[in-house]
Amino acid sequence: MSNLSQAICLFCGSSSNVDKIYKKAASEIGWVIGTRGGTLIYGGTPVGLMGLAAHATLSAGGQVIGVITKVLQNAEVSHVRQDELLVTDSIHERKSLMYDLADAFVVLPGGLGTIDETIEVLVWLQLKLLDKPLVMLDINGFWKPLFSLIDHTIASGFTPEKNRDLYKTVSTTSEVFEVISNWPAQEK
Template sequence: MGEIRSLCVYCGSSSRVDEIYQQAAHAMGTAIAERGMQLVYGGGRVGLMGIAADAALAAGGRVVGIIPEHLQSKEVGHQTLSELLVVDSMHTRKRMMVERSDAFIVLPGGLGTLDEAFEILTWRQLRLHDKPVVVLNTRGYWDPLLKLVEHLIDSGFARPEHRDLYTVVSEVEEVFAELARAPAPTVDPKEKWL
């Protein structure tokens, strides 16, 4: 893979979650910063989102948040980031997160995280990008989702090779080992996706 300088992290905005998920978010933010990478995320100051951002900032990292105006106006936006971009819609937010990232990490989260994860996987399936996607399966959090993907394949709605759209790891350190093994991109970065 070409040099990965900017990692997009998808994760939950809830603070009512087990401490192990909070620890994973903190470790992820710290690890990104310690490797001199930029963290790109949804711009929130709450839940795992805020924990990952704060950890990266505390470790001297650069953090870019992209948040829709309707969430910023509810004072959910993180005001001490390296860069906070307030955009007009969720669609713009997701597009900009993709444009500003070299790879994607999926931490535990809720419906919004599922939305972002499936969209980025679908775009990869459609060859709109071929940036690595790594699922951090902390304490088996994503096991039901992985079982669902197997059901899709077994039922003929997805192909076995769709398993190759993402990699699953259980520890933060394994994320970076997977990124180091990622093949070089084959989709021309000059191609514009929708």
Template sequence: MKTPQSVCVYCGSSSRVSDVYKQAAHTLGAGLAERGIQLVYGGGRVGLMGIVADAALAGGGQVVGIIPEHIQVKEVEHTGLTELHVVDSMHTRKRMMMDRSDAFVVLPGGLGTLDEAFEILTWKQLALHDKPVVVVDVDGYWQPFEALIDHMIAAGFCQPGHKRLYTTVASIDAVFPALAAQPEPVIAPETKWL
């Protein structure tokens, strides 16, 4: 795959986190802008979300935020973006983020980030898209996620091939080569039930 034109970044909205995660978000946002890759994200100004957006904007990048009304009314939306779309629901937000993106990067985050990561992987498993998904294991953050996937495979609820639905990298420097790599073929949806 050639370098994507737009990348959706899933990440946490908490600011009460280690500086190592904040630095990773900043480095990713700056790297996207430097490469002329548009950032698509959840539209917030707080936590890693705000940091990645601010870094991309500071580097002259294009940033598209998509935020549901029920979050926007709490005044946590980023008001300095290239585009800000206020939508009616989380479902609409996630669909629009998928449609606007050529690839996905998962930084550390909480329940919302985990929800988005699992949903985009499920959609890929079901052949609803075939876009690269890169999980950035900053400071070992996603090791429990990897262990959970291994556990699901061992228990028979996932197939070993499901680990090819995404690529895990240990640093932001490894994100861009991983994004440029050809995506693995999707496991045929019909084999899910066999």
């Protein structure tokens, strides 16, 4: 995947009450997507890391597509500056649409929703329902407990060892786009 003007689906938190290092990473990811002429696919809200990434993408000249459920749209104000806002009836429909629109997935720190989206993409990759890069930005070891859990499932015989290759882990935003551009196609 050498074309970095693709659509990047970003999974990250919607909380603003987080360390500034996470906020900086969200802004950096959005800025790079925008400067490369890419499209950010995200959860559609203006808050937390999601809002920072969307704002940075737009400020850098990229496109932003928000995907939100009717329930979330009613509970939160949708991002006011988006190129497109897609509203779904269910969270399952929302995630499926985001996966279809994306050329690659980037995971920043986040809460239960971010974990849910990430695990579901891992399962889809395992089942070969997707063949797209999944890059986890592990800032300050944020995702180490999840990686330990995955290792535990492998050691216990529930997950094949080869599933470690379903995702790549990086510690800086610049590495995210290196991984995406060099991502090997999975074996069919």
